[in-house]
Amino acid sequence: MSERNSADYMEILLVEDNQGDVLLTKRALKSGKVLHNVHVANDGEAALAFLHDVEYGQAPRPDLILLDLNLPKVGGREVLAKIKSNEALASIPVVVLTTSKADEDILKTYQMHANSFITKPVDWPQFMNVVRLIEEYWFTVVKLPLHEG
Amino acid sequence: MTTILVVEDEAIVAIDIAQRLKRGGYDAPAVAATGEAALRTLEELHPDLVLMDILLKGEKDGIETARAIKDQFDIPVVLLTGQADESTQERVKNTGAYGFILKPIDTASLLPTIELALARHAFEVQLKESENRFRAVTDSAADAIFSMDVQGTVIYWNKAAERTFGWTADDITGQSVTAILPESAKAGFFKMLPALGTRETYVPPSFMLWRRKDGTEFPAEPSFALWKTKEGTFATAIVRDISEQKAIIESVQAGIVLVDPITHKIVDVNTTGARLFGASKDAIIGSVCLRFICPAEAGRCPITDLGQTVDNAERVLLTADGKSRPILKSVSEITLRGRAYLLESFVDISDRKQMEHALLESEAYYRAIFESTAAGMAILDEDTTVVMGNSKLEQLTGFRKNEVEGLKPWTEFVAPEDLARIKEYHRARRRNAASAPKEYELRLLAKDGTRREVFVTAALIPGTKRSVVSIVDVTALKTAQAAVLEQAAMLDAAHDAIMTLDPEGRITYWNRGAERLYGWAKQEAEGQNANALLRTRFPESREELWPKLMESGRWEGELIHVTRDGVPVTVASSWTMINDERGNATAILEISSDVTERKKAELALAESEAKLRTTIANMVDGVLTGGLDWKVTDCNEAVARMSRRSKEEVIGKPFLDLLAPESRSQILETVPELMEKGTIRTNELWLRKNGERIDVEANVSLIKDAAGQPRAFLAVARDVTERKKAESALHQAQEDLRQHATMFDAAHDAIMTLDPEGRITYWNRGAERLYGWAKQEAEGQNANALLRTRFPESREELWPKLMESGRWEGELIHVTRDGVPVTVASSWTMINDERGNATAILEISSDVTERKKAELALAESEAKLRTTFATMADGIVITGLDEKVADCNDAILHLTQRSRDEILGKPFVDLLPPEFRSLIHDARKLLVGAIFGTTGPGHREKEPVRTDFHVLGKTGERVDIEADISLIEDASRQPAAFLIVARDVTERKRMEQRLDSTLADLQRSNAELEQFAYIASHDLQEPLRMITSYVQIIEEDYTGKLDADADEYIAFTVDGAKRMQTLIDDLLAYSRVGTRGEPFMPTSMNRVLSEAIANLEVAIEESHAVVTHDQLPTVLGDESQLIQLFQNLLGNAIKFRGDDAPMIHVGVEETKDGWVFSVRDNGIGIDIQYAERIFTVFQRLHARDDYPGTGIGLAVVKKIVERHGGRIWVESEPAQGSTFYFTLPTRGDNVL
Structure with missing residues (x-):
């Protein structure tokens, strides 16, 4: 179905306030095989603004959103709710990437239709491994819907 | 619609089940959360099935409830369980449940299980009904019914069989059927049994003999039916006792x-x-x-x-x-x-035939018969001439044969009034034999003109014109008949029991008297065999009775009949044979009157006579009888004893010989009076053989005959010599008494009289008892000296009083013979002679020593009590029933800061703030209620009611008081007063409050600490992750690019960061035990252990550890924490292993304190001095390089155990291995 050009860059929206994590995530993504562009939003507000632009064709539509839960200003859960309640955005896979291991967090985010929930590994090699798995899963294993515009 | 009650304490699960059931077409109108609620609901709802969880809150779990349902209701139960292990299945089976369903519930297994349980229950109900029907039929059957297997072992035995064979079902079941077979029948019976194998029912061609338990044998007809079951082939026999029919047929x-x-x-x-x-x-x-x-x-x-x-x-x-x-x-x-x-x-x-033959053959024989028959017989010619007559005819007519035969016509013997009729018969018989009566009656005219009623049988001699007449005299019979007929009407009215019997002994008549006497109604009795009905006992053997009855036509005697109620009745019976005209016995008339009472009276009389005789013989009084000549005809031993003569010396001699001469004339003078009155009383002197005189009092009676004529006299004589003496002594005494009348008021008291000199002149038994001196010792002594009397007042004062009023009363102390002082309440009375001079003093004293002692003791005890009361630290208040203060001690004054005057006479509650107004009133309800048992279990009789209140002092400061209120009862157990014992508990209250607030602070602080640990460790993660990750990236990017030292530093940094990570993780886990625990659920420790083992799979494999365990129970707990618990303990056992592969055993034991789990290893062990320390956070016993770890594992373990209400400890020796023990509470239903 998808006539995605393999030479196309995958667009990734990374919503993360911790610059350390932004760097780690980017480094991990870089070590993978998939060509990609990472757009970083440092808080929820920025994320929503980016998505607003996407809706109006002002920004590239992300193929994957990596979303931290603990964010300044607008929180990750609110961002998730906005995405999933917006028909134009709902189909974008959202992977929640957080330090939390709490069962209640896991349950809540899935109830809000998050596509994955991943606890950030403490260890760098493991973190890299996780990000690679995300990349591999969402960009090579899974077929994603094709969007015009 | 099939109704199902769901019993489940998890509301969500219950609703889920109910919905599944509804979708499956069942009605689930109610859900019960506990076993108790289920039982209550069952009584109203009566569902078709109960679906119930095994684990239920409340007193009864599912298993117990299922048992209760099985016992009380016939409703099938299907149990729900989370466990499928064998022990659970076994327990479920034992409840009689119809099935069980594993949780979680799925419709696919739920509905078929319910369907199956309903079907099975319906089948069981049918089976039970069918069995009950079978039992009811067989048990009420009149025939004996029993079943046996082909070996002849009895397996069923009905009620009739119990009656028929004498064996109870309990006795014979399991026994061989040979017990009811006679020896002769056994072999045949067991040959017959295999034969049964080929047919369904079998009726032997003839009856069989059977044996009762008592060994008697009887014939009965059996029929056998065969039935087969899975267990084999069985036979049922129906046996009908035919011994009675047999007996009848035989007889x-x-x-x-x-x-x-x-x-x-x-x-x-x-x-x-x-x-x-x-x-x-x-x-x-x-x-x-x-x-x-x-x-x-x-x-x-x-x-x-x-x-x-x-x-x-x-x-x-x-x-x-x-x-x-x-x-x-x-x-x-x-x-x-x-x-x-x-x-x-x-x-x-053949006999009859032969006789007929012989008669025809032999004229002589014929003649002999003709002659010897008891009836008069005559052969008549056609012209009525008597051709031949027998000797009986001679008797009847008074004519000799030769005066009659061939000479006189038959008609000459017929009375004129019958003549025409007889002639007609005679003629008619010769025209047509059938037209004349064969039998008729007439009046026979004898030679002397007398008439006799006769019964005639007439017949033609075949082939001739002659006829034979047989004449029987029925005059007597007629008379009797007339009498009987006359009586017949009276029979029914007769008081006597009258019945008639036919020759077979069957009752043909039964009057009202018989109904009354024997209890059988006429319709019940008639037709029965009399002897069988009345179980008659004859005084003589029936062999003797019958000849008598036959001979004389009458028998009289006493019989015993038994009434319908089984009571034997003695009757005086007269039997009369009733004969028909030909003298054949047709009936027996039995007229009986009840003489049971008479018999009893006779027996009683005989007994009473015997008694009388014995009594007379043994009487103390002399009894003698004599004729009117005054000679003694009989006497008893007492007469002999009194007169000092032998009986022989008295009997036959004149009565007057017994008397003293001076009494004789006196007695003779009484004779006219005796004749007139019939009975008199006399007083006389008897002269004994030895010359002694004795006073005798006698009752003399005349004995008259039936005609009222005097025939004899009876005297009952009593020796009154002693009495006379006593009387005269009494008389004398009475004289004395008159003088000392007051002395005898109360003999129990000590009584003495003193003469004017103070000497004792009289001393009664009471005085002997009280003072210990005997009469003879005391009399004549000076009373004051003897008794060492102490007077309460000086004698100078006592005497004037006594003289003046003639009386003194007061307490004295006398000293007894043994030296013991006795306090007596004494009254002194002056006794004067006729002239008013004092002749004596009467002292009557009663011992009041004990009373005195008691009084003293009471006074002492009261004094003690009062001192105690006054000095007690507790405040004491006594109020009346009106709650007003009647008394109080100093302590209460101090406590309430009030003066005695402010308290006494005021209602107690006035001392208290208004909220305590009803304090005593409330206590009273409890106390009085306890007496009358209306208070309920909360309060026991006599137990004080504890209550708390406070009073406000004059300056307004509050004093907290704890008081016990009791009811004081009077001697008749009526409430009389309230006792309030009050203690100042102000200080204690203050302490309690401080403790409470400290405890609350502590709890809050603990909770805060745990929360802090959680948040801190969680937030520490974030920066740490940065450190770790970036140091690792540095390691990745720069290892080998810097110098060797830098590489080593990087390695330390990475290692430190990782350890910090573990530490935080462990700390987080530790804090989560308290803050993030799950609610306790029934948890299988078997599953917990296997989960922990699975988590440690890698470590176990690497170390080649072997973990064994006992069968573990289900406990109430937090499953994930319990997994953590085992995981840490097993992990330690593996980590601290010795040289050998780890051998770990998890054991459990049930004790009164709960389950004691043990984890035993063969590791390096622990020095016991560190046994406590190892459970503390961050405590390590080993260098990190030897055994890595944070030192939190056992602390977590300890916290988990304590959260579950248990304890943990270790027993160990270095190099010998360690055993960790921890306890978990047992719950009633947490069984293996």
Whole structure:
């Protein structure tokens, strides 16, 4: 179905306030095989603004959103709710990437239709491994819907 | 619609189940959360099935509830369980549940299980009903019914069988059937049993003999039915006792045979039949009937079809020895055991036949018979001339034969009033024999002109014109008949029991008297055999009775009949034979009157006479009888004793000889009075043989005969010498008494009299008892000296009082003979002579020592009590029932800061703030309620009511008081007052409050600490992750690019960061035990252990550890924490292993304190001095390089155990291994 050009860059929206994590995530993504562009939003507000632009064709539509839960200003859960309640955005896979291991967090985010929930590994090699798995899963294993515009 | 009650304490699960059931087409109108609620709901709802969780909150779990349902309701139960292990299944089975369903519930297993349980229950109900029906039928059957297996072991035995055989079902069940078989029948019976195997029912061709428990044997007809079950083949026998029928058949004086109508074989024959056939029963039974009966029709039976009957046909019988006998035979059809038989009965008529033959043959014989018959007989010619007459005719007519034969016509003997009728008979008989009566009555005219009622039988002699008449004198009979007829009307009204019996002894008449006496109604009695009905006992053997009755026509005597109620009645009975006109006995008339009472009276009289005789013989009084000549005819031993003579010396001698001469004339003077009155009382002197005189008082009576004439006298004499003496002594005493009348008021008291000098002149038994001095010791002594009397007042004061009023009362102390002082309440009375001079003093004293002592003790005890009361630290208040203060001690004044005056007489509650107004009132309800048992279990009788209140001091400061309020009862147990014991608990209250707040602070602080640890460790993660990750990236990017030192530093940094990570993780886990625990659920420790083992799989494999365990129980707990618990303990056991591969055993033991789990290893062990320390956070016993770890594992373990209400400890020796023990509470239903 998808006539995605393999030479196309995958667009990734990374919503993360911790610059350390932004760097780690980017480094991990870089070590993978998939060509990609990472757009970083440092808080929820920025994320929503980016998505607003996407809706109006002002920004590239992300193929994957990596979303931290603990964010300044607008929180990750609110961002998730906005995405999933917006028909134009709902189909974008959202992977929640957080330090939390709490069962209640896991349950809540899935109830809000998050596509994955991943606890950030403490260890760098493991973190890299996780990000690679995300990349591999969402960009090579899974077929994603094709969007015009 | 099928209704199901769901019992489940998890509301969500219950709703889920109910919905599934509804979708499955069931009605689930109610859900119960506990076993108790389920049982209550069952009583109203009566569902078709109960679906119930095993684990329920409340007192009863599912298993217990299922048992209760099984016991109380017939409702199937299906249990729900989370566990499928065998022990659970076993427990479920034992409840009688109809199935169980594993949780989680899925519709696919739920509905079929319910369907199956309902079907099984419905089947069981049907089975039970069918069994009950079978039992009811067989138990009420009149025939004995029993079942056995093919070996003959009895497995069922009904009520009739118990009656018939004498064995109870309990006795015989499991026993061999041979117990009810006679020896002779056993072999045959067991041959027959296999034969049963080929048919469904089997009826043996003839009856069988059976044996009762008492050894007696009886015939009965069995029929057998065969049935097969999975367990094998069984036979049921129905046995009908036919001994009675048999006995009747045997006793009948007719031959009886039972013939199979198809084979014509004789199936049974009675004794008479066998005798007539001249063969044994065995030889007869099985033979074809024609062999013996009706041989003339050989091969051709007169009875070819059933349904035909023969009545008294003349046939010939062939005996075994080939002789023929004429018989009268009757044949009728009879159905026995469902099969039709021919019952042939026959009587031998060969005698009659022979006689007829002989009569025809022998004129002489004929003549002899003619002569010897008891009736008068005559042969009459056609012209009525008497051709021949017998000697009885001579008697009847008074004419000699030769005066009559050939000379006189018959009509000459007929009374004129009957003549015309007789002549007509005579003529008619000769025209047509059938037209004249064969029997008739007439009045016979004798030679002397007397008339007799006669009964005549007349018949023509065949082939002639002569007739024979037989004449029987019925005059007596007629008279009797008339009398009987006359009586007949009276019979019913008669008080006596009257019945008539036919010759067979059957009752043909039964009057109201008989009904009254024997209790049987007329319709019940008539037709019964009298002896059988009344169980008559004859005083003489019936063999003797019958000849008497036959001979004289009458018998009189006493019989014992038994009434319907089983009571024997003695009757005076008279039996009269009633004969018909020909003198044949037709009936017996029995007239009986109840003499039971008379009999009893006779017996009682005899007994009473015997008693009287014995009494008289043994009487103390002399009894003698004499004639009117005053000579003694009899006397008893007492007379002999009194008179000092032997009985022989008294009897036959004049009565006056017993008297002293001076009394004789006096006695003679009383005779007229005796004659007149019949009884008199005399006083006289008897002169004993030894010359002594004794005073005698006698009652003399005349004994009269039936005509009222005096015949004898009876005297009952009593020796009153002693009494006379006593009387005269009494008389003397009375004289004395008159003087000292007051002395005898109360003999229990010590009484003495003193003369004016103070000497004791009288000393009674009471004084002897009290003072210990005997009468003879005391009398004559000076009273004050003897008794060392102490007076309460000086004698100077006492005397004037006594003199003045003649009386003094007061307490004295006398000293007894033993030196013991006795306090007496004493009253002194002056006794004066006629002239008013004091002659004596009467002292009456009663001992009041004990009373005095008691009084003293009481006073002492009161004093003690009062001191205690006054000095007690507790405040004490006594109020009346009006709650007003009646008394109080100093302590309460201090406590309430009030003066005594402010308190006394005021209501106690006035001292208290308004909220305590009803304090005493409330306590009173409890206390009084306890007495009358209305308070309920909360309060026991006599127990004080504890209450808290406070008072406000004058300055407004508060004093907290704890008080016990009790009820004081008076002697009659009526509430009389309240006792309030109050303690100042202000300080204690303050301490308690401080403790409470400290405790709350502590709890809050603990909770805060845990929360802090959680948040801190969580937030520490974030920066740490940065450190770790970036140091690792540095390591990745720059290892080998910097110098060797830098590489080492990087390695330390990475290692430190990782350790910090573990530490934080562990700390987080530790804090989560308290803050993030799950609620306790029933948790299988088996599953917990296997989960922990699975988590440690890698470590176990690497170390080649072997973990074994006991069967572990289910406990109430937090499953994930319990997994953590085992995981840490097992992890330690593996980590701290010795040189050998780890051997770990998890054990459990149930103790009164709960489950004690143990984890035993063969590791390096622990020095016992560190046994406590190892459970503390961050405590390590080993260098990190030897055994890595944070030192939190056991602290977490300890926290988990404590959260579950248990304890943990370790027992160990270095190098020997360690055993960690921890306890978990047992819950009632947490069983293995």
